[in-house]
Amino acid sequence: MKLDVELQQKLLELANIERSLGVEVSQELPEARELVQLEAQLDRTRKAAGSARMAVDDMELEILRIQSDERKLRARERDDKAQLTAATDPDVRRDLEHDLYAAKSRIADLMSELQEAHNQIHALRNNVESHGAQVSELERKVEAARRELDSAQAAHEARPDSSQRLAELRAELPAEVLAEYDSVRHENGVGVAQFTNRACGGCYIQLPPASVNHIRTTSETLLPQCPDCGTYLVR
Numbered sequence: 585m586k587l588d589v590e591l592q593q594k595l596l597e598l599a600n601i602e603r604s605l606g607v608e609v610s611q612e613l614p615e616a617r618e619l620v621q622l623e624a625q626l627d628r629t630r631k632a633a634g635s636a637r638m639a640v641d642d643m644e645l646e647i648l649r650i651q652s653d654e655r656k657l658r659a660r661e662r663d664d665k666a667q668l669t670a671a672t673d674p675d676v677r678r679d680l681e682h683d684l685y686a687a688k689s690r691i692a693d694l695m696s697e698l699q700e701a702h703n704q705i706h707a708l709r710n711n712v713e714s715h716g717a718q719v720s721e722l723e724r725k726v727e728a729a730r731r732e733l734d735s736a737q738a739a740h741e742a743r744p745d746s747s748q749r750l751a752e753l754r755a756e757l758p759a760e761v762l763a764e765y766d767s768v769r770h771e772n773g774v775g776v777a778q779f780t781n782r783a784c785g786g787c788y789i790q791l792p793p794a795s796v797n798h799i800r801t802t803s804e805t806l807l808p809q810c811p812d813c814g815t816y817l818v819r
């Protein structure tokens with residue numbers, strides 16, 4: 585196909601715009617993807633923060649349970665001691681001493697359980713705090729990502745109308761060239777593409793050396809075709 589060199593660039597621009605319009609509708613803004621990822625991360629972190637909070641609640645209940653058991657055992661200890669001052673029967677005294685020993689030993693166990701629970705709740709509270717900080721940090725990031733998406737969408741909507749540019753380009757190109765371009769584009773969805781190094785910009789196939797040589801030696805006012813997909817190639 586014959587076409588002046590400066591018009592070849594316009595034909596390529598026309599083909600590129602028309603090709604990009606075909607995929608534009610389904611294209612997602614990268615800012616939207618980023619926001620979705622951050623929101624998912626925030627959601628996971630909030631759940632982890634909730635679990636950390638629940639672990640603290642459970643440990644607080646455990647401490648209350650230990651303290652309540654301790655109070656009951658101390659009462660039993662006092663009661664055993666009081667009864668021992670009055671009891672004279674050796675069997676009764678033996679039973680009371682046995683019970684007193686059991687209560688004291690259980691209190692000692694509870695005290696070490698309580699110490700362990702206090703150590704754990706300290707670590708668990710730190711965990712809640714660090715999750716809280718992560719949540720706040722992610723909330724800030726999500727907020728920033730939302731603003732970026734808003735401005736990206738605004739920029740996307742305010743972009744110059746491509747239909748006007750397409751009309752300008754078509755007005756400048758010869759009718760028979762447009763007819764040929766439209767016909768090939770109808771067949772392969774591309775019509776005209778850039779020839780880059782050794783590859784066709786339409787089908788992206790690396791062409792064999794003989795074809796590359798043929799394309800390179802074609803007169804510059806002629807548009808060679810990709811031997812594979814038929815796309816006209818602009819060098």
Ligand SMILES: [Zn+2]
Nearest residue numbers: 784787810813
């Ligand atoms: Zn091709």
